[in-house]
Amino acid sequence: MAEINNEKLIQRLSRIEGQVGGIKRMLENDRYCVDIIHQINAAQAGLEKVKKLILDRHVRGCVTRGIQNGDNSIVEELLEVIERSFK
Amino acid sequence: MAEINNEKLIQRLSRIEGQVGGIKRMLENDRYCVDIIHQINAAQAGLEKVKKLILDRHVRGCVTRGIQNGDNSIVEELLEVIERSFK
C-alpha cells in the first residue's frame, strides 16, 4: 500500500461527511430502517479505511523513525492505539 | 432500551457529522496521527450506536409486526442485515 497524502484522505472524509448528512435526510424522510442501516455500514467502512490508511502512514513514518532513534514510548503508544482502535 | 425518536437520532448524526468535519481539519493542520485515530474511533462508536438504535427500533416494530402477519421475508431480511452489519 503506497503512502497516502492528506488531500486524498480529506476527499474520503468529505464523502463520509456527505454520507452522514444523507443518513440524516433518510431519517427525516422516514425511509426504511434497513436502507438506513446499509448507509450507516457504508459510512463506517469509509471511516475504517481512513483509519487504516492513517495507521499505515503512522507506522511507516513516526513509529519507524522513533524506534530507529531508540524511542520506546512510541511502541507502547502504538500498542495502545491498536488495542483501542480494533475491536 | 426505550424506543428512540428520529429527533434524537438526527441530533446524534449531526454530532458525528461535526466530528468528521473536525477530523478533516485535524488532517489539514497536520495534527498527530494518533490523535486523529482517536477521533475516528469516536465517530465510529457514534455510528455504531445509531445503527444499534435503528436496528432495535426495526426489530421491535417492522420485524415483530411482520412476523405477526405471517411475513417470513422480514426474517430473512433481518438475518441478512445482521450478517452484513456486524463484524
Next chain:
Amino acid sequence: MAEINNEKLIQRLSRIEGQVGGIKRMLENDRYCVDIIHQINAAQAGLEKVKKLILDRHVRGCVTRGIQNGDNSIVEELLEVIERSFK
C-alpha cells in the same frame, strides 16, 4: 441460508477445537508470531460462523414462534444478544 443441523455445527466446533490445539503446539514449538496470529484468525472466523448459524436458527425458530405467541420478552432477549455478540 438453509437451517443447519446440530451434527454439522458439532463438526465445525471439532475442527475449531483442533485449531486451538494446533495453536498451543505452535507456541510450544516457538513458531513465528505472525503465523500463530493467522491461525488464531482462522479459529475466530470459525467461531463467528458457528455463532451466526446458531443465531440464524434461533431467529427462524424460537424468535418467530415467540412473537407469533405474543411473547415480547423474546424480542428483548434477541436485542440483548445482538448487542453483546457483535462488535
Next chain:
Amino acid sequence: MAEINNEKLIQRLSRIEGQVGGIKRMLENDRYCVDIIHQINAAQAGLEKVKKLILDRHVRGCVTRGIQNGDNSIVEELLEVIERSFK
C-alpha cells in the same frame, strides 16, 4: 502490559479449548441457543485476548529489532497482519 510467557498463553488456550468442547456438549444436549451464543462470545473474547498478547510481544520484539536492523519488510508484514486481524 508486561510481556507474557508461552506458559501463560498455553494455559489460556487450554481454557479456550475446554470452552469449545463445552459448546459442543451444549449442542449435543440441545441447550438454549442464547446460552450457547454467550459461551461462543466467551471463547471469542479469549482468542482475541491471546491474539493481542502475541501481537504485543511481536511488536516489542521482532518488529522493534527488525526496524533497528533496517529491515523494512517487517513493517510491511506488521501492517498486513493488522489489516487481516482486526475487523
